[in-house]
Amino acid sequence: MPAAITEEQTRLDREVLLDAAEHLYYEKGIQAVGMDEVRTASALPLKRIYRLYAAKEDLVVAVLRRRDERWRGQLAAHVEQVGDPRERVLAVFDWLARWFAEPGFRGCAWINAFGELAPSSEAVLAEVRSHKQAFHDQIALWVHDTGLPVAEPVYLLAEGAIVTAAITGTPAPAAHARTAAAALLTAQ
Amino acid sequence: MPAAITEEQTRLDREVLLDAAEHLYYEKGIQAVGMDEVRTASALPLKRIYRLYAAKEDLVVAVLRRRDERWRGQLAAHVEQVGDPRERVLAVFDWLARWFAEPGFRGCAWINAFGELAPSSEAVLAEVRSHKQAFHDQIALWVHDTGLPVAEPVYLLAEGAIVTAAITGTPAPAAHARTAAAALLTAQ
DNA sequence: TCATGTTGAGAACGTACGTTCTCCATCGCT
DNA sequence: AGCGATGGAGAACGTACGTTCTCAACATGA
Numbered sequence: 001m002p003a004a005i006t007e008e009q010t011r012l013d014r015e016v017l018l019d020a021a022e023h024l025y026y027e028k029g030i031q032a033v034g035m036d037e038v039r040t041a042s043a044l045p046l047k048r049i050y051r052l053y054a055a056k057e058d059l060v061v062a063v064l065r066r067r068d069e070r071w072r073g074q075l076a077a078h079v080e081q082v083g084d085p086r087e088r089v090l091a092v093f094d095w096l097a098r099w100f101a102e103p104g105f106r107g108c109a110w111i112n113a114f115g116e117l118a119p120s121s122e123a124v125l126a127e128v129r130s131h132k133q134a135f136h137d138q139i140a141l142w143v144h145d146t147g148l149p150v151a152e153p154v155y156l157l158a159e160g161a162i163v164t165a166a167i168t169g170t171p172a173p174a175a176h177a178r179t180a181a182a183a184l185l186t187a188q
Numbered sequence: 189m190p191a192a193i194t195e196e197q198t199r200l201d202r203e204v205l206l207d208a209a210e211h212l213y214y215e216k217g218i219q220a221v222g223m224d225e226v227r228t229a230s231a232l233p234l235k236r237i238y239r240l241y242a243a244k245e246d247l248v249v250a251v252l253r254r255r256d257e258r259w260r261g262q263l264a265a266h267v268e269q270v271g272d273p274r275e276r277v278l279a280v281f282d283w284l285a286r287w288f289a290e291p292g293f294r295g296c297a298w299i300n301a302f303g304e305l306a307p308s309s310e311a312v313l314a315e316v317r318s319h320k321q322a323f324h325d326q327i328a329l330w331v332h333d334t335g336l337p338v339a340e341p342v343y344l345l346a347e348g349a350i351v352t353a354a355i356t357g358t359p360a361p362a363a364h365a366r367t368a369a370a371a372l373l374t375a376q
Numbered sequence: 377t378c379a380t381g382t383t384g385a386g387a388a389c390g391t392a393c394g395t396t397c398t399c400c401a402t403c404g405c406t
Numbered sequence: 407a408g409c410g411a412t413g414g415a416g417a418a419c420g421t422a423c424g425t426t427c428t429c430a431a432c433a434t435g436a
Contacts, residue, residue, distance in 0.1 A: 029307045031219050034393050045414050046395085056394065106307070114355055115303025119217045119294070132355050153368030156361060159351050160344030167302055167320050173344060180341030183372060222423050233384050234425085244424065 014052055014062075017042045022063045026109055030060055030116050060113070061127050067109055068131045072138060085145035086185050089154060090178055092139065096158065097174035100165040107166025150184045157181055202240055202250075205230045210251045214297055218248055218304050248301070249315050255297055256319045260326060273333035274373050277342060278366055280327065284346065285362035288353040295354025338372045345369055 020042035024033045035056060039046050053059040078095045082088040099105065106112070110128045117124040139158065140151040157180055161173035208230035212221045223244060227234050241247040266283045270276040287293065294300070298316045305312040327346065328339040345368055349361035 027307065029304065031304070032308055035395080036393080039416095046416080047414070050395075107302070111299065111351055111355070112303035112306075114295070115300035116217065116219070118300075119215065120220055128355055132352070150368070152361075152364035153345065153371075156345050156348030156352060156365050156368065157341065158348070160346070160348030163299055163347050163351055164320070164344060167299070167316055173340075176340035177344050180338070180344065180372065183341075184368065223425080224423080234386080235384070238425075 010052070013044060013048060017044055017049060017052060017059070018063055018066050021059055022067055025060070025063060026106060026112075027104065030113060057121055057123055060117070060121075061123050064110065064113060064124070064127045064131065068127075068134065072131075072134060076138065079142060085142070085147075089139075089142050089146060089185060090182060092142070092154075092158060093161070093174050093178035093181060096161055096165075096177070097171050100161075100171035100174055105165070108162045111163060111166075146185060148185060150181075153184055154181050198240070201232060201236060205232055205237060205240060205247070206251055206254050209247055210255055213248070213251060214294060214300075215292065218301060245309055245311055248305070248309075249311050252298065252301060252312070252315045252319065256315075256322065260319075260322060264326065267330060273330070273335075277327075277330050277334060277373060278370060280330070280342075280346060281349070281362050281366035281369060284349055284353075284365070285359050288349075288359035288362055293353070296350045299351060299354075334373060336373060338369075341372055342369050 017038070021033075021038050024037060024041055035046065035049065038059070039049060042049070049059070053062060075092065075095055079088055079091045082091045110131045113124055114128045118128070135158075136155050139155045143151040143154050157177040161177035164173040165171055205226070209221075209226050212225060212229055223234065223237065226247070227237060230237070237247070241250060263280065263283055267276055267279045270279045298319045301312055302316045306316070323346075324343050327343045331339040331342050345365040349365040352361040353359055
């Protein structure tokens with residue numbers, strides 16, 4: 001039995017592959033990036049790529065899933081530093097503002113994937129829905145602690161800010177959404 | 189000079205072509221629909237299609253532009269029936285609710301096009317931005333008549349409702365956004 | 377009626393992509 | 407050292423798509 005590949009190597013290769021694919025997909029769009037480009041960027045043999053993920057669709061889903069964990073993890077880490085429930089909800093929009101201002105920001109990877117692949121890939125559609133459901137539930141939990149029934153509008157403001165920041169290319173929607181959320185969180 | 193094509197025929201062909209292309213693009217995504225499929229659906233010779241629009245990108249832009257006129261025209265027609273300024277703004281969300289519930293609703297054609305083509309087509313990106321700017325300005329005008337400075341949040345709620353309705357596949361976000369807009373429009 | 381040039385129908389071309397296959401170097405075991 | 411299986415590099419394959427080209431059919435003006 002020669003030249004076996006260890007579990008550890010598989011895990012490392014997966015990371016390298018997902019890093020390369022995620023970066024390319026987010027920058028250029030999923031359909032615009034071929035497997036050859038992913039191979040070049042990851043410096044992994046095509047054969048290995050197809051052993052890690054049997055088809056491009058599987059790779060795309062894996063990219064989205066890992067990004068979901070990181071994205072929501074970073075959001076939660078930022079938001080849950082804040083003690084006051086009302087301020088905690090508003091911190092979501094501060095985090096969005098920072099995200100929008102990052103160089104290379106191209107909008108929400110899941111909304112973009114929806115636009116590209118929802119009609120043709122059931123698996124991608126499911127992953128997009130899963131991410132949005134999880135994001136919604138996170139927000140609903142934080143809003144719940146304020147005791148005010150405004151989870152839905154806060155979530156919709158966040159989504160609206162994300163698409164608008166993407167399309168206009170400016171981070172301003174985060175501030176607008178924050179102001180509106182603050183108003184909704186002021187019991188009347 | 190034989191078999192000349194009249195201006196009138198050109199206009200009719202354009203309508204037929206844009207009808208076919210818009211329907212296919214919205215249902216299946218732009219990249220997933222080839223020119224052959226557009227040809228079959230429109231029953232127009234490929235040669236004529238390429239005379240009307242020199243490249244697929246031009247056809248896509250034309251489809252988006254005509255849809256923008258129709259979409260915003262129908263929105264305005266519905267909203268401007270309403271006399272009271274506050275109710276007029278809320279009517280936007282009633283119109284969205286009806287749209288979301290239409291069979292075959294697949295979200296915002298412009299947001300989807302952004303996800304598909306923004307990185308690769310400057311012309312499509314410009315068309316998407318133009319549509320969103322116009323939609324924003326319409327809402328801002330209607331909100332202006334209420335005398336309340338809530339144009340941005342109302343717009344963001346509308347955008348958030350559109351994406352969320354698309355991804356979840358339910359029309360409920362329209363009602364949630366309407367309720368939130370009503371709260372913002374209640375001077376405190 | 378005949379020549380002319382435009383149109384229609386679709387074949388053809390070049391390219392790109394997802395996936396599989398080939399071939400050779402390499403490594404572990406006996 | 408020799409054998410056999412495995413991995414690396416990329417060619418190859420089948421397909422699909424955007425765009426162009428071919429060529430027969432035909433309507434019009436002389």
